[in-house]
Amino acid sequence: MTDHDPGVRFNERDNVDFAIIGSGAAGGVLARELSRAGFHVVVLEQGPYRTASDFSHDELRVFVQGEMTHHPSWNDPQTHRQSSRDKAQAVNGIPPALYSRTVGGASVHFSGNYWRMRPIDFKERSLLGSIAGTGFSDWPISYEELEPYYTKAEWEIGVSGAPGPFDAPRSKGYPLPPMPIKSSGVLLEKGARKLGLNPQPAPVAILSKPYRGRPPCGHCGFCMGFGCEMNAKSSTLVTMLPEAEATGRCEIRPLSTVFRIATNKAGRVSEVQYLDKDGQQHAQKAKAVILAANGAETPRLLLMSESSANPDGLANGSGLVGKYLMGNGHSVNHAYFEHELNEWKSIQVTRIVLDFYEADTGRGFYGGGGIDARPLVNGSPLMHALTIGGGGPMPLRWGKAFKDEVLYGFNHHVGLLNSTTSLPVESNNITLDPELKDDQGRPAMRMTYRDHDDDLAMMKFLQDKSEEILSAAGAVKYWREPVEPQPFLAHLLGTCRMGDDPATSVVDRFHRSHEIPNLFICDGSSLVSSGRGQPTLTIQALAFRAAEHIARFARNGEI
Amino acid sequence: MSSRRAFLKLGGGAAGATWLALHAPAIVKAADAAARAQSAGADFEHIGRAEAEVLTAVSDQIFPPDERPGASDLGAVYFMDGALGGFMAGAAPMIKQGCAELNEAASSLSGLAFAELSIEQQTTLLQAREDTPFFGAVHFLTLCGVFAAPEHGGNRERLSWELMGFQPQHVWLPPFGHYDAAFHEEAVNDRS
Structure with a gap:
């Protein structure tokens, strides 16, 4: 990795206008908007400053070893349990909270699916009523209020797509036409149409044409989980x-792992304390702090920042910091088709089906979702062999039949991924593990999570629909992965929810914490409901909106 | 977010799974050495001859040679040698013990080493060990040695990729596959 020239370097004793923790989907937007508005900004990112030349197609390093998902300098374990009655166990494989530690955050390794939420997502509690045992709530803002920022995000980031028949109203079209359709998209479209459904081009944060000095996608196929070597994936990087x-x-300071946000006697945040790559302690002074570290690291950091003045952690008078974790439900269908699809080329998703987006009380459970066609992890050789050998349809996962299937399946496979709502459940949360620590002595992140039964029912419901689609599309063979509580989440939502009432939310409608006037929180943790999957565009729309309000507060001396 | 069950087994299968910690420089170093050793037909560095024989036989059970090359033809054991001296060093004692146990089992069965048994006898012994950490780890290593980028010491001449129809290339143009090609042809015909 070449050393990155930060352009400007601030002294840690400089009381900069904003310290932003996290450089991902939200942090990147906030850094750009606030620095453009004239403020001095330091962005602290725990990962290194990787750029296109650091990315590769090396599955062993990127996927199996988690080059970007593990802490770059030391072991930072996580624990997981399904219920607070259980003792959480350390997880050695895929971390329960899966995110990327690199400048640009998870926007570097995501698949770029950019769905807007719809008006109902913001007011579904009022429309459907309460759901026992959950914190199902309306948002304090409406779709209409967020719409200009959805449009802004799509145009500033670079999104390729075309409106679908059920899309929420939009003030402007997409800046770029849809990506070229893949064989999986053709088959999804064929099967869905036979069933009377309405498939549509997938909106993605990947360039179909040159845009703002960046080249279009080269269709290399190493997209989900990988960094883009073309700079065609519209990451914040x-x-x-x-x-x-x-x-x-704006200075982006990589390899800077925050362990505490410190407060002063007035109860305001005063500095951000962090460790460099060698574990040496530093502190950056700032007039205001914006926490954008993702829905798992953000509450972890607030809880780690406890003090005698804030014994339950910062901004936690409601007791809700870390609670109502939502991850979107996911279920998977697989199929083989007669002819070669070559799904290992190009991006993951080119067509989606959103006919089941809205909840339907006739189903007997709450939920909604979407279906997309994609290679999943079967789009690259090693991951294909490892996963089809371990969880596939074969009676044996080794031997001649296994070899035949691995070699045949690579070019004949298509997957359907079903994404669903997650209900906010208070007992699904991020807390600090009482025993396990990382190599620097920070309490390990503990995830307590079990999908709500309605989420599981929705995952199963969409799997049934996907199977009908695959059958109608002419699959020669199809099968499904069992629906069970998810052991890890790549969407980390809801843990510092937004609301007008300080008793039932952590931040207000402008992302300011209810208790600390110069502490803002804006990332997946702000979401009140989960949407139907693909939350990044909503997170970025929120970040554009938050930046506008935060800049106004700063200019008016209201921070 | 896919193939979650299978994906998770990656962690469970390799016993202890400390290999998931970051050891990238070590991997690169081990892989370079493995590649050099393989091209020279050299001995293994981190595993003994007896273990290499067992791992050759087991990997060829998992990904057997037929009219096409099998795991050992593709250099999977050289990959394992590098990995067991590098990022999977933590699993090396368990693997060595597993190899020894297989040889003992073979010996009590017929007085031979595992690699000297008939293919059918080997299969029977391995079927009884399918759920062991040893088999899980060797299965994982075999597939990595067959399908990972050749820079890591296996996948000789990218032959596994050729067999599965994968071409490592950075830029493609549509159409990508049979069905989208047909889709575009239909669209063209509709217009004409």
């Missing part, structure tokens, strides 16, 4: 962050 640095007012 190649969109927001370079523009923030270009202002000369």
Whole structure:
């Protein structure tokens, strides 16, 4: 990795306008908007400053070893349990909270599916009523209020797509036409149409044409889980962050792992304490702090920042920091088709089906979702062999039949991924593990999570629909992965929910914490409901909106 | 977010799974050495001859040679040698013990080493060990040695990729596969 020239370097004793914790989907937007508005910004990112030349197609390093998902400098374990009655166990494999530790955060390794939420997502509690045992709630803001920022995100980031028949109203079309359809998209479209459904092009944060100095996608196929070597994936790494640095007012400080947000006697946050790559302690002074570290690291950090003045952690008067964790439900169908699909080329998803987006009380459970066609992890050789050998349809996962199937399946496989709502359940949460610590003595992240029974029912419901689609599309063979409580989440939502009432939410409608006037929180943790999957566009729309309000507060001396 | 069950087994299968910690420089180093050793037909560095014989036989049970090359033809054991001296060093004692146990079992069955048994006898012994950490780890290593990028010491001449129809290339143009090609042809015909 070459050393990155930050353009501007602030002294840690400089009381900068904003310290932003996290450089991902939300942090990147906030850094760009606030530095462009004239403020001095330091972005602290625990991962290194990888750029296109650092990315590769090396499955062993990227996927199996988690080059970007593990802490770059030391072991930072997580624990998981399904219920607070259980003792959480350390997880050695895929971390329960799966995110990318690199400048640009998870926007570097995501698949770029950019769905808007719909008006119902913001007011579903009022429409459907309460759901016992959950914190099912309306948002304090409406779709209409967020719509301009959805549009702004799509145009500033670079999204390829075309409106579908059920899309929420939009003030402007997509900046780029849809990506070219893949064989999986053709088959989803064929099967869905036979069933009377309405497939549509998938909106993705990947360039179908040159845009703002970046080239279009080269269809290399190493997209989900990998960094883009073309800069065609619209991560904040190649969109927001370079523009923030270009202002000369924003320093992105990589390999900086925050362990505490400190407060002063007035009860305001005063500095951000962090460890460099060698574990040496530093502290950056700031007039205000914006926490954008993702829905798992954000509550972990608030809880780690406890003090005698804030014994339950920062901004936690409601007791809700870390609670109502939502991950979106997922279920998977697989199929083989007669002819070669070559799904290992190009992006993951080109067609989606959103006919089952809305909840339907006739189903007997709450939920909604979407279906997309994609290679899943069967789009690259090693992951295909490892996963089809371990969880596939074969009686034996080794031997001649296994070899035949691995070699045949690579070019004949298509997957359908079903994404669903997650109900906010208070007992699904991020807490600090009482025993396990990372190598630097920070309490390990503990995830307590079990999908609500309605979420599981919705995952199963969509799997049934997907099977009908695959059959109608002419699959020669199809099978499904069992629906069971998810052991890890890549969408980390709801843990510092937004609301007007300080008793039932952590941040207000402008992302300011209810208790600490100069502490803002804006990332997946802000979401009140989960949507139907693909939350990143909503997170970025929130970040654009938050930046506008935060800049106004700062200019008016209201922080 | 896919193939979650199978994906998780990656962690469970390799016993102890400390291999998931970051050891990237060690992997690269081990892989370079493995590649050199393989091209020279050299001895293994981190595993003994007896273990290499067992691992050759087991990997060829998992991904057997037929009219196409099998795991050992593709250099999977060289990959294992590098991995067991590098990022999977933590699993090396368990693997060595597993190899010894297989040889003992073979010996009490017929007085031979595991690699000297008939294919059918080997299969029977392995079927009885399908759920052991040893088999899980060797299964994982075999598939990595067959399908991972050749820079890691296996996948000789990218032959496994050729067999599965994968071409490592950075830029493609549509159509990508049979069905989208047909879709575009239909669209063209509709217009004409």
